[in-house]
Amino acid sequence: MSNMIESLQWRYATKKFDPTKKLSAEQLQELMDAVQLSASSFGLQAYRVAVVTDPAIRAKVREHAWGQAQVTDASHLFAFMPMKSIDEAYVKNYVGLIAKTRGIPVESLKDYENMMLGTIKSRTPEALAVWLRAQAYIAVGFLLSAAAHMGIDTCPMEGFDPTHVDVDLSLLEKNLTTAVLVPVGFRASDDEAATYKKVRTPKEELFMTL
Numbered sequence: 001m002s003n004m005i006e007s008l009q010w011r012y013a014t015k016k017f018d019p020t021k022k023l024s025a026e027q028l029q030e031l032m033d034a035v036q037l038s039a040s041s042f043g044l045q046a047y048r049v050a051v052v053t054d055p056a057i058r059a060k061v062r063e064h065a066w067g068q069a070q071v072t073d074a075s076h077l078f079a080f081m082p083m084k085s086i087d088e089a090y091v092k093n094y095v096g097l098i099a100k101t102r103g104i105p106v107e108s109l110k111d112y113e114n115m116m117l118g119t120i121k122s123r124t125p126e127a128l129a130v131w132l133r134a135q136a137y138i139a140v141g142f143l144l145s146a147a148a149h150m151g152i153d154t155c156p157m158e159g160f161d162p163t164h165v166d167v168d169l170s171l172l173e174k175n176l177t178t179a180v181l182v183p184v185g186f187r188a189s190d191d192e193a194a195t196y197k198k199v200r201t202p203k204e205e206l207f208m209t210l
């Protein structure tokens with residue numbers, strides 16, 4: 001699909017996936033590229049993304065997602081998992097990655113490192129967790145938009161119980177929690193939701209020109 005707005009009109013939160021239609025390996029890689037290319041505060045990408053294909057895990061997740069069929073029927077299930085906290089070591093590791101990628105000395109990034117650490121330390125643990133969750137949602141947006149552009153269907157989902165889904169995804173010992181699930185695949189030809197007109201706030205209300 002060439003026109004971005006046409007793609008965004010075409011996409012909708014898919015309620016019924018065709019379980020027989022699977023993403024190709026190339027499509028999956030391209031979607032992962034899009035997620036990897038997401039913007040994030042300072043570029044920290046303090047989240048991880050699970051691509052869940054194991055039917056047993058997906059069946060368990062579905063139980064904890066009010067039985068929503070998309071979880072098991074879509075080709076793949078992405079789970080966006082923000083870190084619960086980040087520490088100095090994570091920031092220093094990221095600074096090392098910038099230095100290596102751009103071929104510059106780590107010392108030249110000291111001010112940037114201090115700025116990141118200052119921002120993190122100025123937040124309460126609760127505010128930090130909220131900020132970290134927000135980062136993962138931006139990556140979700142990249143996935144939805146890229147998928148639409150590729151003619152691939154998605155359904156962003158918050159309708160699940162994270163305390164159970166975190167267990168299903170084996171996150172308990174990890175510094176991660178599940179924020180958003182995104183089944184990805186291809187709509188069933190009889191998904192009624194595909195025919196619903198888009199309901200959106202009028203532009204005069206949505207935007208302010210100042």
Ligand SMILES: Cc1cc2nc3c(=O)[nH]c(=O)nc-3n(C[C@H](O)[C@H](O)[C@H](O)COP(=O)(O)O)c2cc1C
Binds near residue numbers: 012160180
């Ligand atoms: C963060 C988030 C959570 C959502 N959770 C669910 C969900 O659990 N189940 C579902 O069917 N749709 C879910 N939706 C889809 C929204 O209901 C849908 O995006 C909205 O009604 C606009 O419709 P459209 O995306 O089809 O244009 C969610 C959307 C977002 C962005």
